[in-house]
Amino acid sequence: MSGLLTVDEALARILSRADLMPVETVSLKDAVGRVLAEDLVAKRTQPPFSASAMDGYAVRAADIAQAPVKLKLIGESAAGHGFRGTLSAGETVRIFTGAPLPEGADTIAIQENATAEDTGRAVTVEQAEPEGRFVRPAGLDFSEGDIGLKVSSHISFGEVSLAASMNYADLPVRQKPQVAIISSGDELVQPCDQLSQDQIISSNSYGVAAIVDAAGGQSHDLGIAQDTLEALAEKIERAKDCDIVVTLGGASVGDHDMVQQALKNAGVELNFWSLAMKPGKPVMFGTLQKGKRTQIYLGLPGNPVSSLVCAIVFVAPLIQKMLGRPTDLPFQQAFFACDMPPSGPRQEYMRAFAEKRDGHYNVTPFANQDSSILSNLVKADCLVLRPANAAAAVGGDACQILLL
Numbered sequence: 001m002s003g004l005l006t007v008d009e010a011l012a013r014i015l016s017r018a019d020l021m022p023v024e025t026v027s028l029k030d031a032v033g034r035v036l037a038e039d040l041v042a043k044r045t046q047p048p049f050s051a052s053a054m055d056g057y058a059v060r061a062a063d064i065a066q067a068p069v070k071l072k073l074i075g076e077s078a079a080g081h082g083f084r085g086t087l088s089a090g091e092t093v094r095i096f097t098g099a100p101l102p103e104g105a106d107t108i109a110i111q112e113n114a115t116a117e118d119t120g121r122a123v124t125v126e127q128a129e130p131e132g133r134f135v136r137p138a139g140l141d142f143s144e145g146d147i148g149l150k151v152s153s154h155i156s157f158g159e160v161s162l163a164a165s166m167n168y169a170d171l172p173v174r175q176k177p178q179v180a181i182i183s184s185g186d187e188l189v190q191p192c193d194q195l196s197q198d199q200i201i202s203s204n205s206y207g208v209a210a211i212v213d214a215a216g217g218q219s220h221d222l223g224i225a226q227d228t229l230e231a232l233a234e235k236i237e238r239a240k241d242c243d244i245v246v247t248l249g250g251a252s253v254g255d256h257d258m259v260q261q262a263l264k265n266a267g268v269e270l271n272f273w274s275l276a277m278k279p280g281k282p283v284m285f286g287t288l289q290k291g292k293r294t295q296i297y298l299g300l301p302g303n304p305v306s307s308l309v310c311a312i313v314f315v316a317p318l319i320q321k322m323l324g325r326p327t328d329l330p331f332q333q334a335f336f337a338c339d340m341p342p343s344g345p346r347q348e349y350m351r352a353f354a355e356k357r358d359g360h361y362n363v364t365p366f367a368n369q370d371s372s373i374l375s376n377l378v379k380a381d382c383l384v385l386r387p388a389n390a391a392a393a394v395g396g397d398a399c400q401i402l403l404l
Contacts, residue, residue: 004276006388007313007347010285011327013271014314017287017294018321021174021243028164031155034173035216035323040149043167046141050101052077054134057114057123058087058095058105061131068126073116077102092123101135108134142166152324154216174323176218179315180239181205184225184232184250184259185302203374204248204307208300208315211308215316216323217244232262243295243322246315247284249302259299260284268297276388278346279306279371283314303371309349309383312402331385334361334401340393343386351380354401363401380404 023037052058063071071092077083079098087093087104095101095108113127142148148166149159155171163171188202189195202224209219222238225231227250239245250259260273268286275283284299298314300307317327334354352365365384366376382401393399 004274004281004346005272007275007277010272010275010277010283011314011317014285014296014298014318015321015327017296018318019243019293020324021177021322023172024175025170025172027170028160028168031163031171031173032157032160033216034155034171034176035325036149036151036153036155036159037172037174037324039147039151040163040166040168040171042142042144042146042148045139045143046165047136047138049082050138051136052095052097052099052101052108052134053136054108054110055096056108056110056112056134057125058083058093058102059107059109059125059129060087060089060105061107061129061133063090063092064107064109064125064128067128068124070122070124073121073123075102092125094123106131106135110134154325176216177244177319177322178242179212179217179219179244179246179319180235180242181208181212181219181221181246181248182225182232182235182239183223183248184227184235186227188224188249190224204300204302204304207304207308208246208248208311211311211316212246212319215319216325217319227258229258229262229265232258233265236262236266240295243293244315244318245295245297246311247297247299248307250299263297263299273299276346277310277313278344278348279303279369280310280313280349281346283310285314301371304374305351305371305377308377312383313349329402331400331402332361334363334382334384334399336393336395336397336399337362337364338395340365340386340397342392343388343390345388347388348384348386349402350384350386351376352382352384352401353379354381354403361401363399377404 074091075083076094077099078096082100083093083102087102093102107129109125115124148162183202183205187199189199191201205221212219222235225235247259263286268288270286273284282301286297288295300310320327350365352363354361354363382403385400
């Protein structure tokens, strides 16, 4: 199998043809889960004024240096209703958390360390505090003009809250890549449909759609195409406005595997159709130029585990590239908890159980790695990456894993 394309070379070819998605503007509430299309610059300073971090009394540190000391109470500062006067020597203002620090004050004496007279005219501060104590200075979080969020940031609850604080009601984001998913095969039926004795339930499209959506794309399941060129052509036509078309099954070279010919008939230029990968040898990649944009076609194997692993390795990074995000999968070092035989001529992604001990993962691959066994994938904590033609390994040897 020395002539088969490596996974790394295949992924590089796919990513090289990815177009960056156009920009659209969405409201803050619709921005969660999206990818920022440009740097976001703060339109205001936060906090916009020096504010109290505690309930208590605004004072001058110099006035309470020799505490206990009695100060004249001249007013109140509350959140949204600041004190408008100026604090002079020997004076204090009642203040609440988040309220503006009055002009002339530089410190907060917390209410636990102060006693107000019944007349409400004076306060005794019983403990000295340094200048700036319990004061949040203006711009503590950020200042107007600061870059608060970087381009290509993934927007989650923290980012959307920060954007609102920076005075944005809507955000520029990358449009979601539209991904058509086409299952193929006379043997397939949808869940709960009537099956003949020679048919199986189509499951791959649901898992691949979940991977697409989690990566930031918008999946469109176009259903099952029968094993005819006409049926495949109809599905491909329906996918004409999508950015990515993923076919499931029919990617091999048997008499009933017609996806490759159907793609050629549609004008798709095929780049490769076989990889040194396990599971996932029959993977196809092609492109169709549509004006200035390139529509990308990925043909994934029909075996359930093969299609899902290939979606993780190829489809998810492709979507990330189109959104302007990093494409490297987060592999990390782990250690075998058992002996392993030499690997074969294809790079392998093995379902495995991972146990964390002493700060690192110890992994045990499942004995049965058949690509039709979905239950092992669900039980697995990770995929172990074994390079092609790797030497035998013993327990304790290092390996690379991708947590699931």
